[in-house]
Amino acid sequence: MIVLDLEFNSGMYGERLEEVLQIGAVKCQRLGGPVTDTFNAYIRPRVHKRLSPGARVLPELEECEKSALTFADALESFVAWCGGETRFAEWGRDDFRILARCAAYFGLHYDYPRRCLDVQAAFSRTLEHVNGIQLYAACDYCRIPDSFVFHNALNDAVYTCLVGGFTSAEAREASAFTMTDEDVFPVPKPRKPRRGEWRIGPFDSRERALNNMGSRRAVCPRCKTVSRVADWYTADGKTYYSPFSCDGHGRFIRRLQLVRQPDGAYWTYNEVVEATPENLRRLSRAEAAQRYSCQRPPAKPPKRRRRERRIKRK
Numbered sequence: 001m002i003v004l005d006l007e008f009n010s011g012m013y014g015e016r017l018e019e020v021l022q023i024g025a026v027k028c029q030r031l032g033g034p035v036t037d038t039f040n041a042y043i044r045p046r047v048h049k050r051l052s053p054g055a056r057v058l059p060e061l062e063e064c065e066k067s068a069l070t071f072a073d074a075l076e077s078f079v080a081w082c083g084g085e086t087r088f089a090e091w092g093r094d095d096f097r098i099l100a101r102c103a104a105y106f107g108l109h110y111d112y113p114r115r116c117l118d119v120q121a122a123f124s125r126t127l128e129h130v131n132g133i134q135l136y137a138a139c140d141y142c143r144i145p146d147s148f149v150f151h152n153a154l155n156d157a158v159y160t161c162l163v164g165g166f167t168s169a170e171a172r173e174a175s176a177f178t179m180t181d182e183d184v185f186p187v188p189k190p191r192k193p194r195r196g197e198w199r200i201g202p203f204d205s206r207e208r209a210l211n212n213m214g215s216r217r218a219v220c221p222r223c224k225t226v227s228r229v230a231d232w233y234t235a236d237g238k239t240y241y242s243p244f245s246c247d248g249h250g251r252f253i254r255r256l257q258l259v260r261q262p263d264g265a266y267w268t269y270n271e272v273v274e275a276t277p278e279n280l281r282r283l284s285r286a287e288a289a290q291r292y293s294c295q296r297p298p299a300k301p302p303k304r305r306r307r308e309r310r311i312k313r314k
């Protein structure tokens with residue numbers, strides 16, 4: 001069995017990535033030991049410039065910063081070290097996922113384990129305690145001497161292996177979980193509409209998104225009179241404009257932002273904006289660039305009423 005632990009930096013701004021800084025792992029015949037082999041790699045950080053609060057307190061930061069090892073090299077050696085092993089464990093459910101996401105970020109192929117044991121959950125189940133016990137607290141409970149500093153990936157992998165020795169077979173059975181691409185690489189949800197905006201979707205094509213009657217709805221902000229957009233104008237294929245006016249309240253502009261999600265679905269974010277000089281400039285730039293004429297949705301086929309004939313049998 002292989003027990004994995006990672007240290008990583010989530011960064012502070014921008015890029016959402018848990019950048020792996022250390023891979024630590026042990027091989028054992030069973031949880032509780034004996035440990036038959038160890039793996040340790042300090043990785044030089046290269047994505048995030050700033051450290052997240054969790055990363056700032058890592059005891060081995062200096063080792064990572066002076067390491068020459070890239071994530072790609074570290075992952076390759078880790079996979080080679082794992083060999084044909086098919087049983088995996090970790091404290092919680094995050095580390096293999098983080099490793100897989102980091103690999104995907106760097107464009108690397110990594111065949112992450114599809115099944116893994118959550119030692120933290122197994123320990124909680126054994127104690128009939130709510131889940132979420134910290135590793136150091138579990139060690140303390142089991143009276144494992146804290147000879148090695150915590151939050152070093154290799155040390156934490158050793159501790160996880162040792163604490164695992166205190167779990168019951170039933171608890172381990174109940175704490176194995178499966179990993180699929182859907183939960184390792186979840187598709188981010190489309191952003192929430194801002195105040196004054198309305199969101200419509202998902203659509204399977206750009207045309208359907210732009211033709212949708214809800215996307216084309218233009219409401220006068222003063223009297224709520226509704227009209228429909230007939231033509232969209234865009235300069236960049238992302239923000240679409242269309243002028244409209246209300247008899248009583250003058251000119252307004254419909255603005256539509258077309259967003260394509262990583263899963264390929266289109267969403268529209270819609271709002272009515274005032275015809276300010278700035279907005280009129282944007283509109284005329286779009287009008288000069290590209291027009292999209294909306295199509296009426298195809299007429300629905302007329303419903304046929306079928307009169308059921310009752311055949312009475314005598």
Ligand SMILES: [Zn+2]
Nearest residue numbers: 220223246249
């Ligand atoms: Zn009006």
